Each structure stands twice: as C-alpha cells, then as structure tokens.
Amino acid sequence: MYVAVKGGERAIDNAHAWLAEERRGDAAVPELAVAQIREQMTLAVNRVMAEGSLYDPDLAALAIKQARGDLIEAIFLIRAYRTTLPRLGASEPVETGAMRCDRRISATFKDVPGGQVLGPTFDYTHRLLDFALAAEGEVPEAATAAPDPAPKPRITGLLDRDGLIETEPASDETPPDLTREPLGFPAGRALRLQALTRSDEGFALGMAYSTQRGYGRNHPFVGELRLGRVGVEVEIPELGFAVEIAEIELTECETVNQFAGSKTEPPQFTRGYGLVFGQSERKAISMALVDRALRWEDLGEDFTGAPAQDAEFVISHGDNIQASGFLEHIKLPHYVDFQSELELVRRIRAEAAASAAEREAAE
Amino acid sequence: MDVQALSGGFADTPREAAQAFRAALTAMARPGRIEDVAGARPPAPLSVAAGTLLLVLADPATPVHLAGPLDRPEIRDWLRFHTGAPLSDRAGAVFAVGRWADLLPLDAYSLGTPDYPDRSATLIVEMDALDATGARLTGPGIETSHGLSLPEISAFRANRARFPLGLDFFFTAGVRLAALPRSTHVEAV
Amino acid sequence: MTQAEIRGEAPGADYTFAYLDEQTKRMIRRALLKALAVPGYQVPFASREMPMPYGWGTGGVQVSAAVLTPEDTLKVIDQGADDTTNAVSIRKFFQKTAGIAVTEHTGEATVIQTRHRIPEAPLTEGQILVYQVPIPEPLRFLEPRETETRRMHALEEYGLMHVKLYEDIARHGEIATAYAYPVKIEGRYVMDPSPIPKFDNPKLRMAAIQLFGAGREQRIYALPPYTEVVSLDFEDHPFVPGKAEGACALCGSETSYLDEVIVDDRGGRMFVCSDTDYCAGRRAAGYRGEMAAEEGGA
Structure with a gap:
C-alpha cells in the first residue's frame, strides 16, 4: 500500500x-x-x-x-x-562635489586641490590576522584633526575646464526607475547606472575585472575616489525651496579613460562613473569600469563581443535577488516535467533499439 | 474644486476595485458579455460604469482624454482628485472616454507598435443602452458567437484588420459594461 | 503615522487586501487587459519584489493578487498537487493577506494558481487559471537576446523555432520537447504554455480564463476562453501528447497524467495521478487502483 x-x-x-x-x-x-x-x-x-x-x-x-x-x-x-514603502517624494540630485570627505584620493595626480585624504581604508594594512581582536579589548583612539575646510573640487572638473575630458551635459530630466517600469532595451545610461549600483558586488567586480584583462578594455585611471557624507534635499512645494532632510554616506568613483577623437575632433579623455551607498569602494570602482565599457556605442567604439560591453547581458544578469531566486528555484519539485522527459527518453531509446535490431536482422 | 470632486470615489478601495476589475477582466476576456459594476459616483454625465473603470485603471501613469462634453471642470476635478491621471489629447491618451461621435476619429489614438502592441489606447464608449443584439462577434473569448449593440460595424472591422495593433474598447451604460478587444471579428447581422 | 495610514488603509490592517498596493495592482490590471486583447503576446510589466524568491511564483502571485476578490475561493497546486510545500506556502500567503477561502477541490475554486500542470477535470466558465511562468519567451533558448526575440515576434518570424523542431526529428525521430511545448495562438503569436507537460497542451483551449505571470522576466500574457491554441508540429510528424503507460495505482485512472514513484532499490516502481484532487475524487467515488487501500483503510 x-x-x-x-x-x-x-x-x-x-x-x-x-x-x-x-x-x-x-x-x-x-x-x-x-x-x-x-x-x-x-x-x-x-x-x-x-x-x-x-x-x-x-x-x-x-x-x-x-x-x-x-x-x-x-x-x-x-x-x-x-517595495511596500510609499513614495512620498523625490529628492534633489545630491551634490557629491560638496561631499564632506572622509577619504578622497586621485590616482591621476600626485597632489590635487583640497589634498589627498587616505581615510579609513584597508589599503595599506598588512593582511595579518589580528589575534588581539579575539580577546575583547578597546582599540586605542585614532588621532584626530580639525576638519579641513578647503573645498575639494572634482578632479574631472579640473580636466573638463581645460577641455581634456568629455563634457557631461547637465540634465534636469527625471531618470527612469527600473523598480517601477519594466526594463526595456536599449537601456540609456541613467538606467544602466541604476542597474549597476544595485547589482551584485561580485558580479560587478567580475565584469570590471574582465575589462582589465582585455574583454572590452578601456584603460581606466581612478581620476578620483571619494567617500563621505552629503546632504539630501527635498523641495517642499508649500515652502518653495528645498530643505535638507537627511545626510547619507556615499562612495563615488570617477574614472578617466582612454581618449576618443578623430581628425576633426581633438582627442579627449572619457569617463566612467560609479556611485554607491555607504563605503563600498570595490563596488564603486567596478561600477565605473563597467559603465565605461557599456558606453562603447555612445563613444563610437567597436563592439568587440566582450560581455562587459553587452548592456542586455550585464543588466539582465547582475541582480543577485533575481539570479539567486531563479537559480535556487530548481530545488523546487520538477517531477512532472522530469517524468515527461523520462517518457520521451525511454521511447526514443526503445525506438532506437528496435531499429537497430531490425537492421541486424536484415543484414 | 468643489465638494463634488472629493466625493464619489470608492469607500473601500482594495475590495471595490477588485470586484470592479473582475467584471472588467471578465468582459475583456469574453467579448460581448455584459457585466455590472458599482462603486464610483462620478459627476454627470459620466456613467457609474465609466467612472468605475477609471477609478480601477487610471492613475498618474495613464493620461486620460475626456471627449466632447465630458471635458468639463467637475469631471476634470473628479478624475484628478480620485486617480491623479493627467488629462491628454487623443494622441497621448492611454484611456479615452466619451460618446462614440465625440471619440472619433479613431486614427488619432495610439495603436501600439509592432514591438509593443500593448502600448495602445483603450476607449471607454458611453452608450445609452447595452444589449446582446446587433453586431455578431466571434474570436478569442467567444465559444461560438455573441451579439452586442455596437455603435457601428466598419470601424471595428478596420480595427481588427490591423491586429496585433489596434484599440481596445469598453462600452458603458449606467452600471453595465461590455468590452471589445482588437482580436474580435465583427460582422453586421 | 503608520505605513498603513499613509497608504490610506484602516489602522491596524497589517496588509492591504491581497498584499499589493493599489497602484501596483492597477499597473498589473492594465497589463492583464492588454494581454487578453492580444492573446499570446507577452506584455511587459513592472514586476514588484515580492516577499518570496524570484522563480518561486512571484509572477503568478502578482497576477493572482491583482485578480482576487474577497468572494473568491483559491486553489494552489504545484506539480498538480495541493500539498507540495510551495503550493502550501503560496496558499498560506493569500489566506493571510487576502483572508479568502481556499480549497483543494478543483470544482470549488474560482481562481486556481498552478505551477507545471493543468488540472485533469475540465475547468468551467466561472474559473480563472493563473500560471507561474519561469521563462515566458518561447524563443529564448534559440535566441537569448530580448531585442532579437521581440523583433521576431513583431515580424512573425518563427522560422528558427521550426528549424529547431525539425532538427529534433532528424536527430531523434521525433520532436524532443516533452514540456513547455510551444504553441501558436490564433495563428499569430508563438507562446510558451509554461512548463506543463505536453500532455496538457490539448487542454489549453478551455472555458476558463488563463493568465500567465512571469515575475522575474516581467511579462504577463493571457488566453481568453476558447482561444485557438495549436501545438507546433509538422504534417508528417503531428503533435502527440504523451504520458506514462499504465494506470494510477491508487485510483486506477488510465487517462490522467501519472507521476512515477520509485518504491524500492530493485527497480520497483508505481504510477500515481499527478493531480491529487482528481485522484482523491475518483477514490471517493469508489474507483480503486491495484495498490489502493481497501475500503475504510488509509
């Protein structure tokens, strides 16, 4: 039974x-x-x-x-x-140029106006396990200094002033939102950047790394990497002006990439851009490299077949919630479909065996 | 904006909208079938059925065209207050509502594109009455054939001929509604 | 102010009826109407992130949430069974968020959400069948690019599909697709019927409304009742719906779709109906298969 x-x-x-x-x-x-x-x-x-x-x-x-x-x-x-939260409004664009930087480095210049600020980074730690942390104890206080009031102008802005880098025209257009509208292709840069900043860090890293190894290489320099806090302002219609409602921490990476130009247009450096919530340097740099790779069409470059150049490929596969959900759904029962394949394979095998026997008998 | 604009919406939106949508879904899935809806009490001369459809389907993402005499302040205010839908000309409309003669010409509305035939307008046609006589409908959603009192024949035949592009229609009279998607074949009887 | 109050709900309500906010429901409802108007065409929709993983029925759940009314009776099946864990989980979700009646009986349900099966009992005019769809694009495994497949549908360019099916015949002597078998709708759109076994394909022309939801892929499509559905085939290789030979060991049915169950490690196996409600109904009516318990047994 x-x-x-x-x-x-x-x-x-x-x-x-x-x-x-x-x-x-x-x-x-x-x-x-x-x-x-x-x-x-x-x-x-x-x-x-x-x-x-x-x-x-x-x-x-x-x-x-x-x-x-x-x-x-x-x-x-x-x-x-x-996804359940109501949308009560949209902020003004955040001004990362006015960021109160905890960290700000440029790889393209030895020194820059406003100075290089190393900040809280793992970069020059020796990766030795610190067994002192295993014992509970307080860390000694880090040295402090008064905040440096000097403005920290964007490095790309300095290049832009001399016409050495492509100009990024300002726009007041409301950017699209892939969490509210179905994704369609071709996807504009604003949508691609949204997809990248939400994308899985490991995926973005892998894609960016592939460009460095020659799959859509674009010769990036880290023009500037900055980490710090910016104010978020919302326009209040009743007041007629914007008020600051919060402060958030952001990491921004602007890369300066291989130049484009022709006989008629003098060469200019090009840009890649990364902006991520919190201190997320690996992600911000990855994002900038992939952003730049995806811009091949806008910049009149060739599509070399590199995965990182393929917007549909990158955007469709970078979301770890979509990816892990679909990957793990194969744990669900599929026995009905498997049964149908089992029948099919058995039948095809039986037919093959029968025709083999027939051939043998005929010989 | 007068007081009338603030009233006449759903009392219990999630439930009433669900019930009214089911009627609209059934109507669109079974062309020619007449369904009753309730919930909206829009300013005259907008019918209960047309008003209810707008409450269920229209919002800030869907420009609405008010055709002919429906384009009046009390209806504009009511629509804006209850749905947030922007008003639009025929070409930009996702929904258009009015009497047949006021809605014409049909070629002014978006028919969708070959890549995205869903990006076409839906017309809500206000009628004096609706009954299951008149034109003979066949096609998806209809087992054999169905009758419906359409305002004319040729426009709907021309619309069908463009399939998969085309307009989709609701017909409303009082609390009753019926639908005619672009997939339906229409013949005079 | 609580979230519920901001959303205009009664204070104390944990969820709005059927979980989704009204704006999301409106967006899905508009997509459903267009899907019914263009049968077999995949309407893009801004699928929301649901409190269950992508690939586990988020599309079906959003479609069900958009069509359910408080008066509905819901049935949820996975692999034809009401008691598989994901079916149980989705049924519980709607009991909790919509407070609706649920049933395991196909005949009592007004809305049926399914994964991988069409119930054996013919559905009726008052019913809606909602399918969970993993990959809605029937051409996806022939052409991975959305931009390309969209163009192929627009131009009604389905040659690639026929080539694939014909290559199957050349290699295996028959079309080697056993589930998610492609169909053509009203002579126009090629459609993926979701991963139902091809045994179920002939049931796709039915009296009930069929709605298909693919959450991760952001697509909704539909079949109005009695829509013409043709399984793709060739004159010399006509479509054949297949199933396991044999009869259900519990109810004796020889016409229902059967699951194979391995009963020991010596090659022993038995077959039982995949549609658990259908099987239970037959047993209640006195039908017995060869391994069924005697009257009054378990």
Missing part, C-alpha cells in the same frame, strides 16, 4: 522553528544586538543598503541578523520591505 507524502504545512512550520533556533546559535553566547551589527559590521551593512536600494543602516543591520549573515538573503529582505 502506498500513501503519498502529506504534511507540507507542518514541515514548513517546523523548518521555520528550527531555522530560528539555528540563527540564534549557542544560547550561552550573548545575542548580537542590531546596534552592534550596525556599528561593527558596517561594510556588510553598507552592501545590504546598496544592493537593497534602501538607505537605512538599522534595517540593514536587522536584515543581516535575521539572515544569519547571508548578505544576499539580507538584501532580499530589504528589497521586499522597500
């Missing part, structure tokens, strides 16, 4: 209870507070905000806790929450 498997509902409830227990881990170890994640796992929080497309460090920290540290799962939680 056979009874089909039942009890899907109870299995799900039990799985959820078990999952909650696993998330908590050994109850003898103190539980993580959301504030601890927010303050001490900041770069994870930043990544969740960037790819979740929602600037809220507390919610991102909560999502990381709930997701047991699985950042893609945490990004998913934030995305699903974000």
